[in-house]
Amino acid sequence: MNDNPDTLTVLAVDDEPPALDELAYLLRRRDEIVSVHTAGDATTALRLLRDGGIDAVFLDINMPGLDGLELAGILRNFAQPPSVVFVTAHDDRAVAAFDLGAVDYLLKPLREERLAEAVRRIAERRRAGADNTPAPAASDEVIPVELGGVTTLVPRSSVRWVEADGDYARLHTATGSHLVRIPISTLESRWADAGFLRVHRSFLVALPLVTGIRSVGSGLVVCLRPEGDQQVVELPVSRRHTRELKDRLIRGPMQTWTSR
Structure with missing residues (x-):
């Protein structure tokens, strides 16, 4: 992870190229995000994540092979797990997502204002970690x-x-x-x-x-x-x-x- 809590390096993961391109484009428009990596499957994503330097993952759920929920479960075992935001067309997996500690749960088609809110939540959690204080939203599930x-x-x-x-x-x-x-x-x-x-x-x-x-x-x-x-x-x-x-x-x- 980068050492500046006010900037983010993120990874976008989606097995559908058009959806991945749109997500990466919207993420690059955010001033807080200094670098956007992409992966078309969970295996590639996991390799990038193990190299370190990723602050947050924007993750599709339904993917062939290892799906997004399974990948998020693996990330929980990292010494410094990145924040996870799920991006999906399905609204019925929110409970499982928040059980895995997701920061947010975005529904496709993506809206810029909701993506901005998710980035804000990630930044708050990062700053809270840097200050050794609990994140503001951690005690109140949404x-x-x-x-x-x-x-x-x-x-x-x-x-x-x-x-x-x-x-x-x-x-x-x-x-x-x-x-x-x-x-x-x-x-x-x-x-x-x-x-x-x-x-x-x-x-x-x-x-x-x-x-x-x-x-x-x-x-x-x-x-x-x-x-x-x-x-x-x-x-x-x-x-x-x-x-x-x-x-x-x-x-x-x-x-x-x-x-x-």
């Missing part, structure tokens, strides 16, 4: 959401509750909702340490926002603190989740999970 050809990054900290929708999940925030191709069971496991709790087979809630529970008919609902012009949100609590919810609330969620 979920890429595609709507009408536009990719929006939804921070986990903005999610108030999650609603199951078949094999999908709907993320509810103060400004709207976003459908993502991630099962609610996956988010339940991933976000447990961030203060999210399953209260019903269809609902996962952010415990720091819970203001209480109350009886409605023969069942219970959990109440979430309103934000902005929103009304108080009430979601059903199933019998099998009631005890854990009460135990977690008694332990003081506001003190325990304030850094969602």
Whole structure:
């Protein structure tokens, strides 16, 4: 890696020459990037990466032989692994990508403003490493959401509750909702340490926002603190989740999970 945290040497990897040429062209337009290497397959990419000097890899996922996710898994074992940004036409591999520590996840066709955001994230992580301080975005996972050809990054900290929708999940925030191709069971496991709790087979809630529970008919609902012009949100609590919810609330969620 180069020693200047304000400049980047990057590697673009894609098995489709037109896509690789476009990615390299867009990367070379960024002032922060001083050098762009290219590779048409993971084997070539790995050889370049083992030679050192690469700060970040912009990596396609679907490639013959070793695919992008497998290559990223190998890079995690490097003494100084480069930052990884996935560039793909598929929006259903984001969970696996972020499990591998990806800095960002870009959907094709690439938009310059999203590429600029990914470069900014890499630069922040580089500067944070140089200062021996944690990267600003490291504690808050982001979920890429595609709507009408536009990719929006939804921070986990903005999610108030999650609603199951078949094999999908709907993320509810103060400004709207976003459908993502991630099962609610996956988010339940991933976000447990961030203060999210399953209260019903269809609902996962952010415990720091819970203001209480109350009886409605023969069942219970959990109440979430309103934000902005929103009304108080009430979601059903199933019998099998009631005890854990009460135990977690008694332990003081506001003190325990304030850094969602």
